[in-house]
Amino acid sequence: MTRKTRRLWLACACLMGLGSATALTLNAFSSNIVFFMAPSQIRAKPPAPDRTVRLGGMVVAGSVRRQTVRDTPVALFDVTDGQAAVTVRYEGILPDLFREGQSVVAIGTAGPDGAFHASEVLAKHDETYMPKEVAEALRRSGKWDPRYGKAPDAASWDTMTVRDARRDAASPQHGS
Amino acid sequence: MNATHSLVARTGAVFHRYANPGRFLRLGARLQPWLTWPALALSIAGIVWGLFFSPADWQQGDSVRIMYVHVPAAWLASSGYAGLAVCSLLSLVWRHPLADLAAVEIGPVGAAITAVCLATGSLWGKPMWGTWWVWDARLTSVLVLFFLYLGHIALIRAFDEPQRGYRAAAILGLAGAVDLPIIKFSVQWWNTLHQPDSITLTGAPTMSTAMLWPLLVCTLGFTLGFAAIVVARLRAAVMESRIRAALSARRGRGRAAPDSAHDSDVPGGAVA
Amino acid sequence: MSMTHLPYIAAAYGLTIGLAVLLGATAALRLRRARARLAAIDRPARAGRGENR
Known part of the structure; x- marks a missing residue:
C-alpha cells in the first residue's frame, strides 16, 4: 500500500510541476498568444x-x-x-x-x-445566440441597436419565443 | 500521512471491486441497453430539433445549426480526455488492468470526436468568420488535444510488451490533462477569434432557450452515445483478452501431461 | 424550406452522423464477434473439464 501512496504523490507532484511549467511558459508568451491587438x-x-x-x-x-x-x-x-x-x-x-x-x-x-x-x-461574432424575430423585436422596441454594442442581458430576452416576438411586432405601440 | 495512506488504500479497494473484469462484464451487459437506446433516441431527436425546429440566428442565419453538433463534440472531446486522464492515474497508481483496457478503447473514440469538433468548427468558421482556420488560442489548444489523442493511440500500441505501452501512455495521458484548462479558459485569458462560452456553470446562458434546449438534448444524446460505444468496445476488449488467455492456457495444457490439466484450470485467469 | 449556408450545414451533419454510425457499427460488430468466439471457446473447455472430473 505504501508503494501505491508513493506513486500517487509522485503522480501529483509531476502533474503540479508540469502544470506550473506550462503556466509560466504561457504567461511568458502571453503577448504572442493573443490573436489580435486593440x-x-x-x-x-x-x-x-x-x-x-x-x-x-x-x-x-x-x-x-x-x-x-x-x-x-x-x-x-x-x-x-x-x-x-x-x-x-x-x-x-x-x-x-x-x-x-x-x-x-x-x-x-x-x-x-x-x-x-x-x-x-x-x-x-459574440457568444449571444438569438432568433431573428427576437432580435427584430428588441430593435423595434428600442431596447437594443446592434450598431452600438452587445445585446442586452440574456435574462431580458432568452425566454422570448419566436411567437412572442411576432406578436410584439404585430402590435405597433410597443416602443414607448 | 496515515490518513492519506488509508484513503489511498480504500479508494484502491473500491476501484478493485468495480474494476474486476468479470464484474465489469456483468455490469456492462446490464448497462449497455440503457446507454445505447436513449443515446440513439436523444441524438436523433436533438438533431431533428436542431435542424428543422429551432430558430435561425439573427446574424448567423441557419449556419448556427452547426452548433448542435459542434458544441457537444467539443465538450465530449474534453471530457473524453478527462476520462482518459483518470484511467491513466488509476493505471499508474493502482496498476489497474481494466483502466489500461479502458484507456486503449477511449483513445480512438475521443480522437474521432475531436476530429468532428475540429471539422465542424472549420465548416462553421468559413461562412461566419471568413476563414477555415486561424491559429488562435482556442483552436490551437483543441488541435493539441487531437494530437495528444493520436499520440496516446500510437504509444499504447507501440510496445511488444503491452504493460510497457500502458505505462508510457498513462504518463502521456496524465501529462496531457494540462491542456484541458487551457482549452477551457483560452477564450478568457487571451484575445481569440473564437467567441467566449455561451453556457457556463456560473452565469446565465447567453442563448435563446429555443436554441438551448435542442443543444442540451444533443449533448445528452452524444454523451450517452460516447459512453455506449466505449462500454461496448471495453466489453469486447475484456472478452478478447479472455479468449487470448483461454487459447494460450489450452495450448499450455496441450503440451503438458494430461494429469496436470486441473492445476492450470484458469481460463482468462490473468485478467479475470 | 430554404436554409442559408446549406452546403456547410449538410457537410457538418453528414460528417458527424457518418462517423458516429461508423464507430457504433464497428463497436457492435466487434462485441458480437468477441461474444461468439468466447462462447465457442468456453463450451468445449467446460465439457472437457466435466469429463475429467
Whole structure:
C-alpha cells in the first residue's frame, strides 16, 4: 500500500510541476498568444510598417465607406476598442457577418498615413445566440441597436419565443 | 500521512471491486441497453430539433445549426480526455488492468470526436468568420488535444510488451490533462477569434432557450452515445483478452501431461 | 424550406452522423464477434473439464 501512496504523490507532484511549467511558459508568451491587438495598443506602440499585425475591435457605427476602385470594392471603416480608433482600408469582399457594431479582426500592416491596410478581414461574432424575430423585436422596441454594442442581458430576452416576438411586432405601440 | 495512506488504500479497494473484469462484464451487459437506446433516441431527436425546429440566428442565419453538433463534440472531446486522464492515474497508481483496457478503447473514440469538433468548427468558421482556420488560442489548444489523442493511440500500441505501452501512455495521458484548462479558459485569458462560452456553470446562458434546449438534448444524446460505444468496445476488449488467455492456457495444457490439466484450470485467469 | 449556408450545414451533419454510425457499427460488430468466439471457446473447455472430473 505504501508503494501505491508513493506513486500517487509522485503522480501529483509531476502533474503540479508540469502544470506550473506550462503556466509560466504561457504567461511568458502571453503577448504572442493573443490573436489580435486593440486599436489603443496599436496607437500607443505603432508596429514597424512592414510587420503584419492583427487588429481587433468593433466597427464604429456610421464609419463604413464603400467605394469601387478599378472594379474592386474598397471599404474604409474605423475599428475601436472604446479608447482609440484606427481607420482600416480593405480591398475585397467583406465576410457575411461584417456590419457596423460587429467585432472584426483585420490582418495587415499599419501604413505611414496612419491608416491600417488590411489584406484580410475576419468577422468575430459574440457568444449571444438569438432568433431573428427576437432580435427584430428588441430593435423595434428600442431596447437594443446592434450598431452600438452587445445585446442586452440574456435574462431580458432568452425566454422570448419566436411567437412572442411576432406578436410584439404585430402590435405597433410597443416602443414607448 | 496515515490518513492519506488509508484513503489511498480504500479508494484502491473500491476501484478493485468495480474494476474486476468479470464484474465489469456483468455490469456492462446490464448497462449497455440503457446507454445505447436513449443515446440513439436523444441524438436523433436533438438533431431533428436542431435542424428543422429551432430558430435561425439573427446574424448567423441557419449556419448556427452547426452548433448542435459542434458544441457537444467539443465538450465530449474534453471530457473524453478527462476520462482518459483518470484511467491513466488509476493505471499508474493502482496498476489497474481494466483502466489500461479502458484507456486503449477511449483513445480512438475521443480522437474521432475531436476530429468532428475540429471539422465542424472549420465548416462553421468559413461562412461566419471568413476563414477555415486561424491559429488562435482556442483552436490551437483543441488541435493539441487531437494530437495528444493520436499520440496516446500510437504509444499504447507501440510496445511488444503491452504493460510497457500502458505505462508510457498513462504518463502521456496524465501529462496531457494540462491542456484541458487551457482549452477551457483560452477564450478568457487571451484575445481569440473564437467567441467566449455561451453556457457556463456560473452565469446565465447567453442563448435563446429555443436554441438551448435542442443543444442540451444533443449533448445528452452524444454523451450517452460516447459512453455506449466505449462500454461496448471495453466489453469486447475484456472478452478478447479472455479468449487470448483461454487459447494460450489450452495450448499450455496441450503440451503438458494430461494429469496436470486441473492445476492450470484458469481460463482468462490473468485478467479475470 | 430554404436554409442559408446549406452546403456547410449538410457537410457538418453528414460528417458527424457518418462517423458516429461508423464507430457504433464497428463497436457492435466487434462485441458480437468477441461474444461468439468466447462462447465457442468456453463450451468445449467446460465439457472437457466435466469429463475429467
